[in-house]
Amino acid sequence: MSKSAQHEIVKLRDAIRRHDRLYYVESRPEISDLEYDRLYKRLEALEAEHPEFADEASPTRRVGGEPIEGFVTVEHRVPMLSIDNVYNEEELAEFGARVVKQIGPDPVEWLAEYKVDGVALSLIYEGGRLLRAVTRGDGRRGDDVTHNARTMGGVPLLLESPFPRVLEVRGEAFISNSDFAHLRAEHERRGEEPLKNSRNATAGAIKLLDPRECSARKLRFYAHSVGLLEGAEFATHWQFLEAIGRMGLPMVPGTAVRPSFATACEYTQELMQNLHALDFEVDGIVLKVNDFALREQMGTTSKSPRWVVAFKWEKYEAITRVEEISVQVGKTGTLTPVAHLAPVEIAGTTVSRASLHNRDEIERLGVQIGDWVVVEKAGKIIPHVVRVEEHRRDGTQRAFEFPIRCPECQTEVVQDEGGVYIRCPNPACPAQVRESLRYFASRAAMDIEGLGTELIAKLTQPPALVKSFGDLYRLGEHRDEVARRLYKAGSKKATGAEEQKLIDGLLAGLEASRGRPLWRLLTALNIRHIGTRTAQILAEYFGTLDALAEATEEQLAAVNEVGPVIAKSLFDWLHSEVGRTVVEDLRGLGLNLGSATEARAKAAQRAAGKLAGKSVVVTGKLTRFKREEIEQLIHDHGGKPAGSVSKKTTFVVAGDDAGSKLTKAQELGVQVLTEDQFVELLKVD
Structure with a gap:
C-alpha cells in the first residue's frame, strides 16, 4: 500500500507543478480551480497519512509553516542596483544617443518589458530547490523572506529540469488588481481599514512574520533579471528568460526583443496601448541591452548599469462611479462596451467615458453598473478602468449582460473565430451603415467636404434619407428635407440664403468626390x-x-x-x-x-518621380502638411511611405518632437530632412 501511496503522491505533485506552470508561466490553464483544489486536497490527505514521504518542495508546503520570530539580514552576492529613469521621449532619445556614443552606431538588440509596480525580490535556487528569498533592501543587503516567498504564485519550490547548480532570479512580487479589489472588500467586511494601494499591500505582506497571513494576500511573482549563476551560461537575456520559463518561472507578460534601441522604443508605444488589458500595476517600461557580453563591456555607474533604462510616466488616478454601460457598434460590426462614468477630473481633463474593449475585459474586471472604479490616465494613454472598488458595493449594483443580439438591428451577434471580439454580421445594420458612411466621407477616404459626423447622424435617423453609399449622391433629389435636417443638426437657425449656401456646399463636395481616384x-x-x-x-x-x-x-x-x-x-x-x-x-x-x-x-509617372524606389519615413509634428498629405506626396513622386526606419530607408522627414524613429535614423546613419528640405527636394509649392 505504501508504494502505491508513494507513487500517487509523486504523480499528484508532478501534476500540480505542471498545472502551476500552465497557470502562472504560460497563462493557459487546462483545468478549473475546483479540479485543481481536488488534486491539492487529495495530495494533502495522502501526505498526512504517510508522513514518511514528506518533502519540503511539495506544493502543499507553500503554506503552513510556523511564524518566524524576526528577519535575518542577508548580503546579496551580486548587488541589486537601481535603474536610471527617464520621463519623456526626449530624455529616452538622449539615453539612446549616449549608448550609441559609447558602443558605436551598429544596432544591437534591446529587450522591452513592463516595469511592474511591486516589490523587488531575489530568489536563490540550489540544486533546483528554493533555498532563499531576499528583499532588495539597500541593494547590498536585504531581509530573508523565504517563509513568505514560498506562498507566492509563480515561485516554484522545485524547478523543472534541467536547471543550473545555482540560480538567482530577480523579479517583482505584486498583488493583481483583481485580487487587491477582493482583499479590500474582505477588509471592509471585517470592519478593518481597506488597504490603500497594491504596492503597499505587497510590501506589508512580505514583511509579515506569519506565512499564513501572507498567503491570504495572494502575492504573485514575475521574473525579469539574473543575479548569481553557476553551472550554466547564456549569451543573451532572452535566452535566460526562455530557460527559466522552461524551469517554471514566469517572465513579465509582453516582454519582447527588438533589433535596435529605436525599434524597442517603438514597441513601448504598443505596450502602453495595451495597459488596459493588464491585471497588475505598471509604472513604466524597462529597456535593456539583450547581449550579456555587451552589458559587461558597458559596465555600471556608482548607482546603476549603463545598459538599462526605465521609461516612466506620471500616473493620475481618480475614483468615480459607473453610471451605465452601453455597447457601440463600429463600421465593421464590432460591439464595444463603453462605461459611462460620473464626470471626474484626471490630470486636468474631465473624464466621463472609458472603453471596456470587449466582453472578456468586463469579466476580468468584474465591473458592474453602479460600481465605484479606479480610473487611471498614464502618460499620453487614454483613461482606462484599473479595478473595481468592491468594498464600496452596497447591493444596488447590477451585472451587465453582454447582448446576444445587436443593439441596433437585433441581429444575433457572432464571435470572431479564435478571437475576443463579438460582431454584428448584418451589413445593413443602421449602426454599421452610419459608421461606414462617416468613414466613407472622411479625409482618409473620399474626403467629402461638408459631410460631417453630426449631419450623417441626422441623415440616417428614421426615416433614413441615406441607407447606402449611393444614397449620398442622390441627396440632391431631397434638398428640402436635407435643409430641414441640416439646420436641426446645427446650433442655430440659418437664414434662407445661408441654408442654400450650406446645401450647395455639401452637394458640391459630393459632386467633387465622384472623380476621386x-x-x-x-x-x-x-x-x-x-x-x-x-x-x-x-x-x-x-x-x-x-x-x-x-x-x-x-x-x-x-x-x-x-x-x-x-x-x-x-x-x-x-x-x-x-x-x-x-x-x-x-x-x-x-x-x-x-x-x-x-x-x-x-x-x-511614379517610376520617373524623384522618389522612385525610395523608402521615406515621416516622424514628429509637421507644420506644412497633414500626415496623410505628405505620405500621398511621397507616393505620387514614386516613393514608398514607410512606417519604420531600417537600413533600407532612404531618408527620414522629421518634424518637431521627433522621437525613436529619429534616434534610429541617427543610429543607422540615415539622412534626415526637415519639411523645408523635403519641399525643396521635390520643388513643391
Missing part, C-alpha cells in the same frame, strides 16, 4: 483589412475595379504586400451580393471605378 474608393468601401496603403497597391496593379473583380483569390494574394488574408477578404466582398450591389450602384452614379490607361500613366 480608385484607391480612395477602395479605402472608403469599408472592406476588412483594406487600408489606404493596400488600396493604393491594388489600384495601381489592377487599374480598375472590374479588373479586381475578375482576379482570382490567388492572383490577388500574389500581389506584393497583399497576401492571402487580405486577398480572401477582398475577393469575398467583391463577389458577395452586397459587394456587387454597391459597385453597380456607384457605377450608375458615375463614380470613378478606375482606368487601366490612367493607372499605367500614373505608374509611369
Whole structure:
C-alpha cells in the first residue's frame, strides 16, 4: 500500500507543478480551480497519512509553516542596483544617443518589458530547490523572506529540469488588481481599514512574520533579471528568460526583443496601448541591452548599469462611479462596451467615458453598473478602468449582460473565430451603415467636404434619407428635407440664403468626390483589412475595379504586400451580393471605378518621380502638411511611405518632437530632412 501511496503522491505533485506552470508561466490553464483544489486536497490527505514521504518542495508546503520570530539580514552576492529613469521621449532619445556614443552606431538588440509596480525580490535556487528569498533592501543587503516567498504564485519550490547548480532570479512580487479589489472588500467586511494601494499591500505582506497571513494576500511573482549563476551560461537575456520559463518561472507578460534601441522604443508605444488589458500595476517600461557580453563591456555607474533604462510616466488616478454601460457598434460590426462614468477630473481633463474593449475585459474586471472604479490616465494613454472598488458595493449594483443580439438591428451577434471580439454580421445594420458612411466621407477616404459626423447622424435617423453609399449622391433629389435636417443638426437657425449656401456646399463636395481616384474608393468601401496603403497597391496593379473583380483569390494574394488574408477578404466582398450591389450602384452614379490607361500613366509617372524606389519615413509634428498629405506626396513622386526606419530607408522627414524613429535614423546613419528640405527636394509649392 505504501508504494502505491508513494507513487500517487509523486504523480499528484508532478501534476500540480505542471498545472502551476500552465497557470502562472504560460497563462493557459487546462483545468478549473475546483479540479485543481481536488488534486491539492487529495495530495494533502495522502501526505498526512504517510508522513514518511514528506518533502519540503511539495506544493502543499507553500503554506503552513510556523511564524518566524524576526528577519535575518542577508548580503546579496551580486548587488541589486537601481535603474536610471527617464520621463519623456526626449530624455529616452538622449539615453539612446549616449549608448550609441559609447558602443558605436551598429544596432544591437534591446529587450522591452513592463516595469511592474511591486516589490523587488531575489530568489536563490540550489540544486533546483528554493533555498532563499531576499528583499532588495539597500541593494547590498536585504531581509530573508523565504517563509513568505514560498506562498507566492509563480515561485516554484522545485524547478523543472534541467536547471543550473545555482540560480538567482530577480523579479517583482505584486498583488493583481483583481485580487487587491477582493482583499479590500474582505477588509471592509471585517470592519478593518481597506488597504490603500497594491504596492503597499505587497510590501506589508512580505514583511509579515506569519506565512499564513501572507498567503491570504495572494502575492504573485514575475521574473525579469539574473543575479548569481553557476553551472550554466547564456549569451543573451532572452535566452535566460526562455530557460527559466522552461524551469517554471514566469517572465513579465509582453516582454519582447527588438533589433535596435529605436525599434524597442517603438514597441513601448504598443505596450502602453495595451495597459488596459493588464491585471497588475505598471509604472513604466524597462529597456535593456539583450547581449550579456555587451552589458559587461558597458559596465555600471556608482548607482546603476549603463545598459538599462526605465521609461516612466506620471500616473493620475481618480475614483468615480459607473453610471451605465452601453455597447457601440463600429463600421465593421464590432460591439464595444463603453462605461459611462460620473464626470471626474484626471490630470486636468474631465473624464466621463472609458472603453471596456470587449466582453472578456468586463469579466476580468468584474465591473458592474453602479460600481465605484479606479480610473487611471498614464502618460499620453487614454483613461482606462484599473479595478473595481468592491468594498464600496452596497447591493444596488447590477451585472451587465453582454447582448446576444445587436443593439441596433437585433441581429444575433457572432464571435470572431479564435478571437475576443463579438460582431454584428448584418451589413445593413443602421449602426454599421452610419459608421461606414462617416468613414466613407472622411479625409482618409473620399474626403467629402461638408459631410460631417453630426449631419450623417441626422441623415440616417428614421426615416433614413441615406441607407447606402449611393444614397449620398442622390441627396440632391431631397434638398428640402436635407435643409430641414441640416439646420436641426446645427446650433442655430440659418437664414434662407445661408441654408442654400450650406446645401450647395455639401452637394458640391459630393459632386467633387465622384472623380476621386480608385484607391480612395477602395479605402472608403469599408472592406476588412483594406487600408489606404493596400488600396493604393491594388489600384495601381489592377487599374480598375472590374479588373479586381475578375482576379482570382490567388492572383490577388500574389500581389506584393497583399497576401492571402487580405486577398480572401477582398475577393469575398467583391463577389458577395452586397459587394456587387454597391459597385453597380456607384457605377450608375458615375463614380470613378478606375482606368487601366490612367493607372499605367500614373505608374509611369511614379517610376520617373524623384522618389522612385525610395523608402521615406515621416516622424514628429509637421507644420506644412497633414500626415496623410505628405505620405500621398511621397507616393505620387514614386516613393514608398514607410512606417519604420531600417537600413533600407532612404531618408527620414522629421518634424518637431521627433522621437525613436529619429534616434534610429541617427543610429543607422540615415539622412534626415526637415519639411523645408523635403519641399525643396521635390520643388513643391
